[in-house]
Amino acid sequence: MLSLRSSTRLFCAKRLAYQRTVYSQASSDLKRVFSKIDDLKPRFIKRLKDAVAIPSVSSEPDRRNELFRMAQFIKSESEPLGVTLQQKELGLQDGVTTSKGEPIPLPPILQGTLKGSGSGKRILIYGHYDVQPANLEDGWSSDPFTLVEKPDGRLVGRGVTDDKGPVIAWINTIQAFKEAGVEIPVDLVFCIEGMEESGSEGLEDFIKQEKSKGFKGVDGICISDNYWVGIKQPVLTYGLRGVSYYSITISGPSEDLHSGLFGGTTYEPMIDLTHVLSRLVTPNGKILIPGIDEMVALLTPEESGLYDKITFTINDLKDALGNDTTIHETPKEALMSRWRYPALSIHGVEGAFSSPGAKTVIPAKVSGKFSIRTVPDIDLKKLDQLVFDHVEKSFASLNSKNKLKVELIHAGKWWVGDPNNWNFEAARKATETVWGVEPDMTREGGSIPIALTFEEELKKPVLLLPIGRGDDGAHSASEKLDTVNYIQGIKTMAAYLYYAGK
Amino acid sequence: MLSLRSSTRLFCAKRLAYQRTVYSQASSDLKRVFSKIDDLKPRFIKRLKDAVAIPSVSSEPDRRNELFRMAQFIKSESEPLGVTLQQKELGLQDGVTTSKGEPIPLPPILQGTLKGSGSGKRILIYGHYDVQPANLEDGWSSDPFTLVEKPDGRLVGRGVTDDKGPVIAWINTIQAFKEAGVEIPVDLVFCIEGMEESGSEGLEDFIKQEKSKGFKGVDGICISDNYWVGIKQPVLTYGLRGVSYYSITISGPSEDLHSGLFGGTTYEPMIDLTHVLSRLVTPNGKILIPGIDEMVALLTPEESGLYDKITFTINDLKDALGNDTTIHETPKEALMSRWRYPALSIHGVEGAFSSPGAKTVIPAKVSGKFSIRTVPDIDLKKLDQLVFDHVEKSFASLNSKNKLKVELIHAGKWWVGDPNNWNFEAARKATETVWGVEPDMTREGGSIPIALTFEEELKKPVLLLPIGRGDDGAHSASEKLDTVNYIQGIKTMAAYLYYAGK
Known part of the structure; x- marks a missing residue:
């Protein structure tokens, strides 16, 4: 929703420029996977480009066939990697027709599994392949459905960060493990929907129905469909309004x-x-x-202390707003107003x-x-x-x-999880390994109601693992994902799966 | 702006059903003209139908050529009757282009004259040939640019009452005089514009420029571009907000x-x-x-008394609103709120x-x-x-x-004229002759800024002579003009010209 501002500043923040790195904390297996991710970078950008090219806008009935094309694309990219995906049909969409008056089917949910080396952990990956509407006239600098690589490292296009980037990143992660000859130490279960931008119609019922079937035995859920708070500091998210x-x-x-x-x-x-x-x-x-x-809920001294640790200044907020229209004077007040x-x-x-x-x-x-x-x-x-x-x-x-x-x-409903469970622990270690810093533990002002549904129905911990930055501009006419976030995000996902299985 | 409600009621108001009538007050000349108007009714409806068929929507740049077609239509209908009309070009429209980015010319003003038998009076007729937008999807029961004659007497279509009906009615009036072999006892000057629904761009300057040329020697102005207050009682309008x-x-x-x-x-x-x-x-x-x-302005006892005489009930207002969302309880309060x-x-x-x-x-x-x-x-x-x-x-x-x-x-600016000058006197007598009742002298809640411009620039009295009813629904998706109002309106125009010349 935000435009990228002062992009030159990104070059000053050296840690954030994409480069091959030696990951001292990583095991030799992980190092091999990371190295493969670096090698496959052109392939991964191509895959995201192909995904962006399919205008899978769930709120435009006349484009419903593009949703099916997009589901098929994910299936065809995943299956050579050993992932079995099924297109689960959800019936007709309620009260919606094409401009010609024809009823339209809901986009399918892609449900599937990938057997890992068997640590016993079974992780459900959620993502969505539909996107917000986008038209050149909205102010895009180029066709929104053609991914553009900008000289400053931005990948610009509809869905790059919300949520095609993360969904494709999971596929890339699996490919990297495979080509590096390293077994994924957990079993994966997939739930990739095509109606997130239109209220996730059909998903809640689907989760309820599958909890004793396809989603049986899941130990934790990982959702990558949100963003860092700022533009430099990786975060893990344990709460949503x-x-x-x-x-x-x-x-x-x-x-x-x-x-x-x-x-x-x-x-x-x-x-x-x-x-x-x-x-x-x-x-x-x-x-x-x-x-x-x-x-x-009353603010406890413990909770109050958490906000002091977040890498966030009032100027970050002003940058995001584009001017000084902030209500609060301190970052702590602003964060509490956003999150709690x-x-x-x-x-x-x-x-x-x-x-x-x-x-x-x-x-x-x-x-x-x-x-x-x-x-x-x-x-x-x-x-x-x-x-x-x-x-x-x-x-x-x-x-x-x-x-x-x-x-x-x-x-x-709002959701607040426990940021100290094994699921967050694995992600925290993964973030430290890849980014070299401890992630901020954050909540979000926005809402992903399905997070709570997963937690309530499967009774297992949900983790929100964002890979994009706070200025990615999801839903805006300048949606972007930085190449460094894309590639390091894939590594973080890989390390997360690795540590979750150890 | 209003839909027609309880149209069956119109049949109860017997005086309002169209029928040939003997006009006892009329001179033999006028009777011949009236009779000719009755004879020409099919021709007059056909002429209005042809006018409605041209979608001359001034606010839609891509339809600008339709405005020129419409101007041409009026010209070609008028010239055989002896009216000389010139298309006065006004240059390009400011800041507006077609969807292809091409600049567009303003629609021309039709300016012209018709020499009468020469009583010395010279009357300027104002009207407009552009219309509001209309699309079937707005709720029209049939194509808005195809005039439909309803069994109850309504002529339905975009522009029938605002303002193609009155403009065409003036042409019909001239034709009736001609075919009845009666000379029009006044000289006519025409000013028919094509931008009224889009702020009359260019008209004010045109009037200022023509006041010492084409509009020189005008004794009074007649505008037929408003409506009765209700649905039964003819009115003359001497004020506008x-x-x-x-x-x-x-x-x-x-x-x-x-x-x-x-x-x-x-x-x-x-x-x-x-x-x-x-x-x-x-x-x-x-x-x-x-x-x-x-x-x-303070309410004087004299002015206060005027509202008591108007044929208007609070139920008329409720009918117009479609329900009881009136602020006032008495018709007098409602009229004052609307007019003064x-x-x-x-x-x-x-x-x-x-x-x-x-x-x-x-x-x-x-x-x-x-x-x-x-x-x-x-x-x-x-x-x-x-x-x-x-x-x-x-x-x-x-x-x-x-x-x-x-x-x-x-x-x-608001405008209030003198309802007792010769211009109103002629229209009052005309209304009495045709409708058999004295017209209510009314003001309007709406605005026709050009009325004031004419009065200020030409320094001559302006008369507003409406022919349509208060429920005609100008601008709405059920715009109509009742056949009886169309035909009796033509007779009223004819009688007005007749009495103005005597």
Whole structure:
């Protein structure tokens, strides 16, 4: 979501430039794998390029066949490496058709296994092969579905970091083990979906159904679908905020009206909406809905101390924002606001005039969209009730004759794991081996609801192992993955599997 | 802008069903003209059908050639009747190109004259041949550019009432005089533009330039580009509100952000905007910007009495709104709110998420659009300053680090004429002759800025002579003109010219 700024700075941070390195901590087996990863770099970039070239946008029904092509591509790249992948069909997508009105199938989940040398550990790898929409007109400097290698090391294209890069990186990892003649010391189970950017439709049911079948015996889950906090310091992620997304629909006159003919004579839904929206949150982020703060877990001295250790400055945040629009003055306050406190964002209004120019319309029906990022120990059902009550009360106080409907559009729960279990331990050691530094243990402001589903359903620890940087700009028109992060990320994945099996 | 509701009711209002009538008040000359109009009804409907078939949408650059086709059509229909029309070119449109990036010419103004029998009166007829956009997907029951004659008498299609119907009606009027062998007792001057739906670009300059040339010697102006207040009672219009259209742009982070990653850490422009917008007006229409009320002309007992005479009930307003979302309980209050008090409408937000569904974006830059309908004696320059001051003060009180820009997008002044001058007198007598009732003398909530320009530049009285009904749904996907209004409207125009010349 962020553009790359001051890219020249990357060259100053020497540790982050891609180079062959001697990994003193690594075993000879791992060194052989790392060396092979270096050798295969051109092949790995080519593989990512081929993946980016398939415009597998899950939110565009007319491109649904591209999702099937993409699934097939992953299958055909993996199978020569010994991975058995099955395309699990999920039936038709609910309520969605192509522009010609034809129903469309959900993209398949790729489920499969790779038998390792048998330490007994069985690790489930989750990723997704669908991407956000991308059009040249959105501001891309070149065709978003053609991967471009920039002189500064950036690989630019839709999906390079979210999430084709990590998914292809896993395939590359397996190839490197194989070509280095080193056995992978764990069994792998794959769950690669094609609907993540569209709400992961069908995945939760699939996990529930497979927990006693294909996902049986899994010891831990590894998800690589997020980012470092900054641009230099590797991290492991043990917490995510949830998100509850709401809409407030206010309907008035039965059709859009001309403001000249009717302005001043009728209650206008858009006016009511601005009043109701303005009562949700203050400009400096204080949520005005009573009862939410009281559900937030208290900050313990132990937790408070964790934030002091994170490699993050307020200037990092300002860089990411592109200017000084930060609410907080200290990095600790900013990190806590991102990771452990709820936040309410207003996203926009549907049904009102939204084009450039001037239109003198009184919109008859408008929907304001907002969401609340949730954190421990917010009870989501209770949250919904607090939101509904507050919005209804705000609206009632307006004494408008219009009609209000407030509803939850979707909700994903927050998740916090234990950063000291074996799964994180293996990833921590892997990160140290590859990057030469201890990773920061971080949480995320964003939401990956499926993390919690895996943990709740399989009752095994989930690890979030990001390979991209905080400025990768997932979802933006400048999405990138740095070559060094891609290649070192593959090594980190390899070392993770290696240490998880030892 | 309104759909037709309870169309069956139209049959109950017997006077409004189309039928040949004996006009007892009319002179024998006028009776011959009226009879000819009845005879030519099929021809007149065909002419309107041909006009509707040309999709002359001025706001769609790729259809610019249709505007030229439409101008040509009017020319070719008028010239056999003795009207000399010149296509006055206005140069290229500022800042607008076709989808291929080609600059486009402004549509021509049709300027011309028709010499009458010479009473000395010289009347300028204004109208426009461009229309609002229309697509089948907007909810039209049939192709919007194919006029459909409904069994209940409605003529449905884009532009039938706004403003192709009235423009073609003037041509029909001339044809009826000619074929009835009756001389038109006034000289006519035409000014038919093709940019009315897109801000009348070029017209004001044209009027200023022609006032001592083509428009020299004009005694009065007649504009037929508005509607009755209701659906039964003919009206003449002697006042219009002005409109001042503003945008409030708030910019924050340099790019759109992911609300998970940044929610709670940055000032969000959309949140600021809801606060600023909510301080503009209350749900029941009270403008919160200090100083505006003080500029509104005081209500005199004489003026107050005028509203009591208007054929208008609160149920008419409810019918027009489609339900009971009226602010006022009495028709008088509602009429005054529409005609003589300012009103502030919030139209929408540009730059925020406006599609169906859920997107977790923090928009980086949003523009709220609102407008104020202005009335006597509001000073527009002073109004702008009051708006800017209030918005800036509201924003400052938020203590946000975001940036604010508030600007005027366009302004058109209010107009109030003298309903007792010869121009209105002729139209009043014409209406009585054709409809058998005295017209209500009304003002309009909407704005036709060019009315004031004509009056100020030519220093002659402007008359607004609507032929369509209040439920015609100009700009909507059910735009219609009732056949009876079309045909009786032509007769009213004919009688107006007749009486203006006597």
